[in-house]
Amino acid sequence: MINLNRYTLITGGSDGIGFELATIYAKNKKNLIIVAKNENKLKYVKAKFENEYGISVEIIQCDLSVDKGYEKIIEVVEEKNFTVDNLINNAGIGSFGFLHDLEDGLEEKIININIVALTMLTKYFSRKMIERRQGGILNVASTAAFMGGPKMSIYYSSKAYVLSLTEAIHDELKGLGIRVSCLCPGPVKTSFQEKAGIKKSEKSKRYLMDASDIAQCAYREFARGKAIIIPGYKNKLLILGNKLIPRALSRRIILKNNS
Template identity: 35%
Template sequence: MPTTLITGASSGIGLELTKLFAASGDNVVLVARSEDKLNDLAANVRSQHDITATVIPADLSTPDAVDHLSDQLRDRSLEIDTLVNNAGFGMLGKFSEMSADRQTNMLMVNVVALTRLTRKLLPGMLKRKTGGVLNVGSIAAYQAGPNMAVYYASKAYVLSFTEALREEVAGSGLHITCLEPGATETGFGEDSGMGSLDMFASQTMTAEVVAKAGYQGYRSNEDIVIPGWKNRLMVTGTSFLPRFATRKMVGKMQGA
C-alpha cells in the first residue's frame, strides 16, 4: 500500500486531501502543529478505511522541523510515496509594519520547509519510480501582492519550483502537480486577516471542492490545477495586463 504524507493536515484543504488519499487506499502520515486535531482525523480515516494513519506533530516554521520529521519517518520505517506540501499561511498588512519574525516564519513554512521536505523525500521516490509531489500554491503566484508582499512572493516560488521540478523528473514515472486555489473556505481568511475582503465574501470555494480538484489533477499528472472558472478567468486575465496594472489592482483590493 502506498503512503502519502500531508503537511497542514489538521484542517481545510489538507484535511480534505487526507480523506481523499485515505479513501483511495493510501496509508497516510499526518503533519501539523495541532496534535489533538491530527489524532481525531487519524481516528476518523482509520475507522472508515482499511489503512494506517500516523500522526507526527511538527511546527514547520522552526529551522530543524524537517530534519526532525525525517528522523521520525526513518525511525518508524516509513517510506513516503506521495508528498503533499499543503502547510502554509499568510498575513495581511504592510511589509514595513508587520513583525519580521512572523514574515520569516511564513517563508520557513511556505518555502523552506516545502523545499527541504521535497529534497529529503524525492530521491526515494525516484529510486522506486513511483509516487510524486503535490504542492499547494495559490493564484497569488501570478502577480505581486501589495499588503501581502511576502505571501504572494512565496506562492510565486511554489509555482516556479513545481514547474521546474516537473521538468527535471520528466520520464521518471513521478507525478508533480501544483494546486493553485483562490479564496477558499478554510481558516486562512480569518488567520491572515483577509476574511473581511470582498474576495472572501463573494468568491470562496469549499475546501472539499478545491481538494478534490487537486487530488484528481495529481492522479492525472496535470502540471497546474486551478479550481473554479472564476479563478481560471482571473489568472488568464492577468496574463494580458502589464505587471504594474495587476499589482495596482491587487493593492486596491487589499487596501494598499
C-alpha cells in the same frame, strides 16, 4: 488491499484543504502520515480516519514555521522505515499588511513553512522516489503565485517561489516515473484567511470555493500528472486576464482590494 508500509504524507492534513485531501486518500484506502502543529486535532483526525476507513494513520506533531522544523518528519519516516508514495506539501501560512509594518519574525515563519520546509521535503522525498522510480509530489501554491501582491508581499512572493520550483521539478522528474504538480487555488472557505488577518467583504466572500471542491480537483488532476492545477473557471479566467494586463495595473487592483 492496503499496503501497510506505503503512505501518502500530507503537511497540514488536519484542517482545510489538507484535511479534505486526506479524506479523499483515506476513502481510496491509502495510509496517511499527517503533519500539523496541534496535537489534539491530529489525534482526532487519526482516530476518525482509522475508524471510518480502516487505514493506518501516523501523525507527526511539528512546527514547520521554526528553523529546521521539517527535520522531525524526515527523522520519523527514516526511523519507522515508511515508504512515502505521495508527498503533499500543503501546510502554509499568510499575513496581511505592509512588509514594514509586519510583526518582526513573522516573515521568517512564513518563509520557513511556505518555502524552506516545502523545498527540503521535496528534495528529500524526490531522491527516495527516484530510487524507486515511482511517486508523486503535490505542492500547494495559490493564484497569488502569478502576481505581485502589495500588502501581502511575503505570502505572494512565497507562492511565486513554490510555483516556479514546482514547474521546474515537474520537468526534471518527468520520465523518471514521478508526477509533480502545483495546486493554485484562489480564495477558499477555510480558517486560513482569518488566521492571516485578511478581512473579506461580504461581496468577496461569495467567490470563496469549498475546500472539498479544491481537493477533488487537485486529486483528479494530480493523478493525471498536470503541472499546474487551477481549480474553478473563475480562477482560470483571473489568471488569463492577469496575463493580458500590465503588471503595474494588476498590482494596483490587488492593492485596492487589500485596502
